[in-house]
Amino acid sequence: MDGDAVGITKSQRARLTCTQCHRRKIKCDKNIPCETCIKRGLGSFCSREDNAESRLATARSTSEEFTVSNDLANTLLQRVIDLEAKLQQQTNPGTEHLDDQDYTEAPSADQEETVTPVDTTDCDAATVLEFLAWGRTKDxxxxxxxxxxxxxxxxxxxxxxxxxxxxxxxxxxxxxxxxxxxxxxxxxxxLCQLVDYHNHSLLWYHNSYSSQIFSDDFESFVTKYNGDVxxxxxxxxxxxxxxxxxxxxxxxxxxxxxxxxxxxxxxxxxxxxxxxxxxxxxxxxxxxxxxxxxxxxxxxxxxxxxxxxxxxxxxxxxxxxxxxxxxxxxGLHRLGSDPSNMSTDQLRKREAGKRVFAQLCTQDWFQIPFSESYSLSSRFSRTVRPLNCNDEDMVLQPSSNPTQSSYCNFRYDIAALMPELLDATASCNTQYTRYEQVLQYDDKMRKLATASIPTFLAADAPLNVEWPSFASWGRRSLTICAAHKIIMIHRKFLGLSFNNSAFAFTRRTCLAAAKTILKEALAESDPRGPVIWIEQAFSVAAGIILSLDSAHRDPGEKEREEHKQLAARAIEYLRKFRHSKIASRGVQLLSFLQRELDDTSSSRPEKRPRSLVDGRSGTSRKKARLLDTQAFIRNASQSLGVVSPAATSASEMSMNVDDNPWDSFFDLLGPNTGFDGDLFENFCPA
Incomplete structure (x- = not known):
C-alpha cells in the first residue's frame, strides 16, 4: 500500500488548492488558510492534502470507523449483559437482603436526584439503547x-x-x-437598552428565561464575539x-x-x-x-x-x-425538588428550566377553551412549582413579596384548573351536568383567588414604595385577565344564556366581566409602563359580549343602548393601537356588529304588548332574532381573512340562532388569542 502511494506521488503533480475550494470547485489563492475560506468563515477548516495522502486518509478513516463501530457494538453488548444481570438480581433478590430492605430509609430529595436516574436506566435498558440508535437520549x-x-x-x-x-x-x-x-x-x-428593558419591564410577565444567566451570556456576545452573527x-x-x-x-x-x-x-x-x-x-x-x-x-x-x-x-x-x-x-418535566447542597449557579439553571416549562404549561392549558384539548399533562410531570425568588440572589421570598416569579407562579396555579375542567366536562352527558361542573370550577377559581392571591396583586392592598414597578402593572393586567378567565369558563353556555333562563347566571357573570375589562382598559395607565397585548385582545372579547347581549334585547330596554355604547367606546380605545393586528381585527369585527345592530333596530317593528303575543308565557317565549349570527360569522371571517369563502356551506345560512356557535366570534381573532399571562382576581359579578 505504501508503495502504491509513492508511485502516485511521483506520477501526479501535487494539488496546491485547499480541500474546501477543491471540493466546491471554486477559486483558491493556494495559501493556507486561503482568502476564500477566510471570507466564508471557514479559515479554521482550511487545509491541503495531496492525492496520496487523501487516499491514505480515506482508507485509514474507513478502517478507524470500522474499528470504532466494532468496539462500540462490543461495549453496548457487554452493557446489555450487565443490565440483564442486574434486572435478574432485582427480580429474584436474595433472602439474606430482606432484613436490610425492611429497614431501609426512604431516599431524601438529595438522593432522589442521583438514585432515580440510575434505577430508571437499569430497569429500562432496552429503551435507552434503542434511543441511542435513534440519536436520542432518555432521562x-x-x-x-x-x-x-x-x-x-x-x-x-x-x-x-x-x-x-x-x-x-x-x-x-x-x-x-x-x-x-x-x-x-x-x-x-x-441592544443593551432592549435587553435591559425586557429584563426589568417584561420578564415578570412571562418568566421564560433567567435574566442573570442571559445577561452574563449577552456580555460575552458583545465583548468576546463583538456582536458578530x-x-x-x-x-x-x-x-x-x-x-x-x-x-x-x-x-x-x-x-x-x-x-x-x-x-x-x-x-x-x-x-x-x-x-x-x-x-x-x-x-x-x-x-x-x-x-x-x-x-x-x-x-x-x-x-x-x-x-x-x-x-x-x-x-x-x-x-x-x-x-x-x-x-x-x-427532561424539563422531571425537575423535582432541588437538592439542599446545590450551588447557586446550579440552582439558577434548574429554576430557569422550571420557569420556562411552567410557562409552556400555562400557554397550553389556557388555550383549552379554543382547542378543546391540551398537550402537557401535569399527571406525567415531576417538575415542581418554581421558587418565589429573584435571579440575582436566588433567595426564597414569602409569597407576599413580588419577585420575578411571583406573577407567573400565581397564573400557573390558575391555569392548572383548566385541564381539570375539561376532563370533568368531557365525562358528562347532559347540559345540566356539564353546567354543574362549570359552576363548580367558577367557584374554585374565586376561592383560589381569595385565599392565594399575592398581597402585591391585591387591589385593596397599599402599594409598597420598595416594590418593583411591575407590582402596579401586574394589578392592572390581573384585573383584566381575571375577568376574561371567568368568560372563558362560561364560554360554552354563553349563547344559551341569552335565551334560556336556566343559564342566566352565565349571562350576568359574563356581562359583569366584560364591563370590568373595559373599565380597567379605559382607565388611565402608567405612560412609562409596557403595552401588554391582552388589554387589546380582552377588550375585543368584552365588546363582543356586550354587542351580543344588545342583540338579544328589545329596542326599548335601557341596557341595550348602554351596552351598545360601551362596545362603541371599546372600538375607539382599540383605534389607538395603530400597529396591532389584533386591535385592527377587533375594530373591524366590533364595527361590523355595530352596523348589524343598527340595521336590525331600524327594521324591527315596535314592541307589542305582552298580552298580544300568542298567549305564551314570557319564560318560554324566545326573543325574536335580531342578528343572523351564522351569516355574520361567515361574512366577518371572510372580511378579516381568517377563513376561505368556501369554508361555510350555504345550507348553514338558515341555522336558528339557538344553534349558533357563539364562541366562533372569539375564534375570528386567531388561535390562542387572549391566553398569554392570564391571571384571575377575586371579582364578583353583579
Whole structure:
C-alpha cells in the first residue's frame, strides 16, 4: 500500500488548492488558510492534502470507523449483559437482603436526584439503547448537561452539520440569511437598552428565561464575539433568544420609550415583525427541531408576548407545540425538588428550566377553551412549582413579596384548573351536568383567588414604595385577565344564556366581566409602563359580549343602548393601537356588529304588548332574532381573512340562532388569542 502511494506521488503533480475550494470547485489563492475560506468563515477548516495522502486518509478513516463501530457494538453488548444481570438480581433478590430492605430509609430529595436516574436506566435498558440508535437520549439530566449553559458559544458540532457535510447550496443560503440577520442587528447601545428593558419591564410577565444567566451570556456576545452573527462558533439558538427578547421589547414598549431609544414611530412595527421572523430564522438555521437545547424553548416562549400583536398567532401555536416536545426531550418535566447542597449557579439553571416549562404549561392549558384539548399533562410531570425568588440572589421570598416569579407562579396555579375542567366536562352527558361542573370550577377559581392571591396583586392592598414597578402593572393586567378567565369558563353556555333562563347566571357573570375589562382598559395607565397585548385582545372579547347581549334585547330596554355604547367606546380605545393586528381585527369585527345592530333596530317593528303575543308565557317565549349570527360569522371571517369563502356551506345560512356557535366570534381573532399571562382576581359579578 505504501508503495502504491509513492508511485502516485511521483506520477501526479501535487494539488496546491485547499480541500474546501477543491471540493466546491471554486477559486483558491493556494495559501493556507486561503482568502476564500477566510471570507466564508471557514479559515479554521482550511487545509491541503495531496492525492496520496487523501487516499491514505480515506482508507485509514474507513478502517478507524470500522474499528470504532466494532468496539462500540462490543461495549453496548457487554452493557446489555450487565443490565440483564442486574434486572435478574432485582427480580429474584436474595433472602439474606430482606432484613436490610425492611429497614431501609426512604431516599431524601438529595438522593432522589442521583438514585432515580440510575434505577430508571437499569430497569429500562432496552429503551435507552434503542434511543441511542435513534440519536436520542432518555432521562436527560438537564441540570448537568453542558450544552444548556454554553450561552452564545456553540457547544459542539455534529458530524452531519460540519462544513465538510454541508452542500454548497445550503451553505450559500445560510450565509445569505446570516447577512440579513447582520443587517437587522442594531447598535450595541440599542441592544443593551432592549435587553435591559425586557429584563426589568417584561420578564415578570412571562418568566421564560433567567435574566442573570442571559445577561452574563449577552456580555460575552458583545465583548468576546463583538456582536458578530457570522462568528464561527456562534450558538444560533442562543441568538434566537436574543432576537425574541428584542422583539418583545420593541413590540411592548410605549411610543415614548421607543422614541427615547432613538427609533422612529415608523421603525417600531417594521423591526418588531422582522425580529420575530429573525428569531424563527435562527431556530431553523440551528436545526432546533433536531438539536434540542434550552435556548430554543426559551426563545419560543418569549415570542408569545409579541406574536398576537404582530399577527403571528398561527405560527406561534405551532412553535409552542414544538417547544413543549423539545422541553420534554430535555427532561424539563422531571425537575423535582432541588437538592439542599446545590450551588447557586446550579440552582439558577434548574429554576430557569422550571420557569420556562411552567410557562409552556400555562400557554397550553389556557388555550383549552379554543382547542378543546391540551398537550402537557401535569399527571406525567415531576417538575415542581418554581421558587418565589429573584435571579440575582436566588433567595426564597414569602409569597407576599413580588419577585420575578411571583406573577407567573400565581397564573400557573390558575391555569392548572383548566385541564381539570375539561376532563370533568368531557365525562358528562347532559347540559345540566356539564353546567354543574362549570359552576363548580367558577367557584374554585374565586376561592383560589381569595385565599392565594399575592398581597402585591391585591387591589385593596397599599402599594409598597420598595416594590418593583411591575407590582402596579401586574394589578392592572390581573384585573383584566381575571375577568376574561371567568368568560372563558362560561364560554360554552354563553349563547344559551341569552335565551334560556336556566343559564342566566352565565349571562350576568359574563356581562359583569366584560364591563370590568373595559373599565380597567379605559382607565388611565402608567405612560412609562409596557403595552401588554391582552388589554387589546380582552377588550375585543368584552365588546363582543356586550354587542351580543344588545342583540338579544328589545329596542326599548335601557341596557341595550348602554351596552351598545360601551362596545362603541371599546372600538375607539382599540383605534389607538395603530400597529396591532389584533386591535385592527377587533375594530373591524366590533364595527361590523355595530352596523348589524343598527340595521336590525331600524327594521324591527315596535314592541307589542305582552298580552298580544300568542298567549305564551314570557319564560318560554324566545326573543325574536335580531342578528343572523351564522351569516355574520361567515361574512366577518371572510372580511378579516381568517377563513376561505368556501369554508361555510350555504345550507348553514338558515341555522336558528339557538344553534349558533357563539364562541366562533372569539375564534375570528386567531388561535390562542387572549391566553398569554392570564391571571384571575377575586371579582364578583353583579
Amino acid at each position: 436527560v439530566d438537564f441540570a448537568r448537561a453542558p450544552e444548556h449553559d454554553s450561552g452564545p458559544r456553540q457547544h459542539a458540532m455534529s458530524r452531519e452539520d460540519s462544513p465538510e457535510n454541508t452542500s454548497f447550496w445550503a451553505e450559500t443560503s445560510n450565509r445569505a440569511q446570516l447577512d440579513v440577520l447582520e443587517a437587522l442587528m442594531p447598535s450595541r447601545s440599542h 457570522h462568528y464561527d462558533q456562534l450558538n444560533l439558538q442562543w441568538l434566537a433568544l436574543l432576537f425574541a427578547i428584542m422583539t418583545g421589547s420593541m413590540t411592548c414598549a410605549s411610543p415614548a420609550t421607543v422614541r427615547e431609544w432613538g427609533f422612529s414611530d415608523a421603525e417600531q412595527p417594521i423591526l418588531s415583525k422582522r425580529w420575530y421572523e429573525a428569531t424563527v430564522t435562527c431556530l431553523n438555521l440551528a436545526h432546533y427541531i433536531e438539536t434540542h437545547t434550552i435556548y430554543s424553548v426559551q426563545a419560543i416562549a418569549t415570542l408569545t408576548i409579541s406574536a398576537h400583536v404582530l399577527g403571528k398567532s398561527n405560527s406561534q401555536t405551532v412553535l409552542l407545540a414544538s417547544a413543549g416536545r423539545i422541553a420534554q426531550s430535555l
